[in-house]
Amino acid sequence: MAQQRGTGKSPTISEVAAAAGVSKSTVSRAFSRPQMITAETVAHVMEVATRLGYVPNHTAQALSTGRAGTVAIVVPDIANPFFPPLIRGAQAAADQAGFSLLLGDADEDPTREDVVVGKLGRQTDGIVLASSRMTEEQISTHAERRPLVLINRDVAGLPRVLIDTSTGIAAAVEHLAELGHRHLVYVSGPTSSWSNAERRRAVRAAGRRLGLKVSAVAARRSTYDAGVQHVGAILDTGASAAIAFDDLLAQGILAGLSARGFVVPEQFSVVGCDDVLAATMSPPLTTVSAHGADAGRTAVELLLSYLGGDHTAERRVLDTTLVVRATTAPPA
Amino acid sequence: MAQQRGTGKSPTISEVAAAAGVSKSTVSRAFSRPQMITAETVAHVMEVATRLGYVPNHTAQALSTGRAGTVAIVVPDIANPFFPPLIRGAQAAADQAGFSLLLGDADEDPTREDVVVGKLGRQTDGIVLASSRMTEEQISTHAERRPLVLINRDVAGLPRVLIDTSTGIAAAVEHLAELGHRHLVYVSGPTSSWSNAERRRAVRAAGRRLGLKVSAVAARRSTYDAGVQHVGAILDTGASAAIAFDDLLAQGILAGLSARGFVVPEQFSVVGCDDVLAATMSPPLTTVSAHGADAGRTAVELLLSYLGGDHTAERRVLDTTLVVRATTAPPA
DNA sequence: CTGTTAGCGCTTTCAG
DNA sequence: CTGAAAGCGCTAACAG
Secondary structure, three states: OOOOOOOOOOOOHHHHHHHHOOOHHHHHHHHHOHHHOOHHHHHHHHHHHHHHOOOOOHHHHHHHHOOOOEEEEEEOOOOOOOHHHHHHHHHHHHHHOOOEEEEEEOOOOHHHHHHHHHHHHHOOOEEEEEOOOOOHHHHHHHHHHOOEEEEOOOOOOOOEEEEEHHHHHHHHHHHHHHHOOOEEEEEEOOOOOHHHHHHHHHHHHHHHHHOOEEEEEEOOOOOHHHHHHOHHHHHHOOOOEEEEOOHHHHHHHHHHHHHOOOOOOOOOEEEEEEOOOHHHOOOOOEEEEOOHHHHHHHHHHHHHHHHOOOOOOOEEEEEOEEEOOOOOOOOO | OOOOOOOOOOOOHHHHHHHHOOOHHHHHHHHHOHHHOOHHHHHHHHHHHHHHOOOOOHHHHHHHHOOOOEEEEEEOOOOOOOHHHHHHHHHHHHHHOOOEEEEEEOOOOHHHHHHHHHHHHHOOOEEEEEOOOOOHHHHHHHHHHOOEEEEOOOOOOOOEEEEEHHHHHHHHHHHHHHHOOOEEEEEEOOOOOHHHHHHHHHHHHHHHHHOOEEEEEEOOOOOHHHHHHOHHHHHHOOOOEEEEOOHHHHHHHHHHHHHOOOOOOOOOEEEEEEOOOHHHOOOOOEEEEOOHHHHHHHHHHHHHHHHOOOOOOOEEEEEOEEEOOOOOOOOO
16 A cells, blocks of 8 residues: 655654653744753754754644734736736745745635635735725725735825836836827726826826827726727827837737737837836837836835834835837837 | 724634633534534524624634645746746635645745745645656655645656646647648757656657657747747757747747847747747747646645545646647748 | 743534 | 533743
8 A cells, every 4th residue: 555645743842842851841942032041952952853853833833922924915816917026026025034925816806805815814914915906995994904015005004015107107208208209198907906097197297298198098908908909099099109007908009000010119109017028029118117026025024024013004115117128219 | 193003803712602602612613513503503603703703713723623724836936927827726726625825936946945845835734836846856755744736747656737738739740740841949948847858759759750850959948038049049950940848938039030030930930838928929929728727726626635535646637739820830 | 041831712522 | 412621732921
């Protein structure tokens, strides 16, 4: 009969204590507060512990201390290329602090998100909520139960990190104006998205300031297909350049444009946002870089400092920059 | 002073018991084994519990039962577009079974992976290891401690799900042969990758069977840049079509080709693999679809059934299919 | 500096 | 069908 796999029973703190001839507390302290006991006692305990293959039981520690040693991050959709870098940053920060990262996917559904956050909140020390689709009420309710930090959602009183795309967007509008464009169109994403509102506002503001005409087309979804489908409407506005809600949408627009025989950037300019797949397109997309990994990392750091007692509810704003590549040129 | 946020202290089972006039055991059973007690008792306990806002403490349950209610998935790099769909599938399957998903990123480093798996193994009921870069010894060692299921790694005796790209690759070679190509080049990815070996083998086998010449170029990394950098070598082979280790590489190759003035597919055909970003490229990439989400889901299901007592060490092979899009055509 | 003694909140025999 | 009691493995006062 095959050997039983995956059944590793590890020794407990009591067994180590017995084998080392000390009390459980001493073993416990040897691991968590070494400087609290004699160096040689520590050494001895450790020696015995490693010999026995002892490893502290995370769950027991958690129950006893009330600290789970785990934080969660919930995103609307892991498959959306905006999030992986962000998750990666969060994961790295958590890991570095000795925390584990629980992942939740809200499936772009506020109701599901509400459930997921509730569930994950109960088994972690805190939550990072990225691009939440929930209402402020829902978010606040959760924040009352568990430490919560937001990414790309500006709720007063809660710690949050905001990726300020408006700086980058403004730069994009200036860039286009310098090239000679007089009429732009903003292709918007999800209506309920905070980022979308910010970007739209930024395009409008910069356009007004520079005396450009700016139209709008509501793609409503951030997908490749949505981009393709809305090129008709985009072209109908009469604009010579488009700024899309994000790269995914921009990519679709590029494809739709090329399908209609338009060559970019000679006949039409396109600017994306987020810089998640911009570098790997042809022609390479001019876009606003969002530094997603930084946002993820910062959010976790904010959360951990909150757990450490700093309840400042800091509002951290991350700047963005315009990356000019090959989809922008003077109008035809 | 601002109200204290994130400090939700929830009632314990004892408080509910007291309030309901029953014992802790009864409350416990009302939640975990309702059919074990009277329907009205259950109803009453539940009524009181909800009124008090009681929710079972996950950690305490875990300590008491020895079940964490959590599984982990560790991937080489979350930002690699192959993994998000896979993680998503895993997450969905775990969630559906009432489990939470802990995420580990190995950062493409076997040593780090070893550490991460060790750490995560201790706080979960089992682990899904995707495209592991560790040695079989390392993997086996971990499998002895914790239930483990592999994705894209074929270690006898361990439950595993393999994405059989060879079927799709063979179809790609046939497709190219039918178009009239007589000389192909396989552009390989990470040397230590099981998938890479499989794909190379499949190209070779199908090529031999169809009487085609097949060369090889070792890009070694699966990145856009690696693709761009190796077009020189690819062209030098004299082949008229390339099959790349994955889509990312193919995308780079496409860009490099176009930079040298080659137009695809008229002057050169390219086939990718994985179908992770193939649909959003222009021209849309002909590629082998890997169904990553299925793999993630299946792996978690295998893991859960293992936890349920089925120690069959099943080897599940998932088929792939060729998706013909716009980067393949008859040779010039 | 180290040992003793209570728990953390829940599950689970074992009685009744 | 329900209650009492003994832990799960670890931490944290409190003594000594």
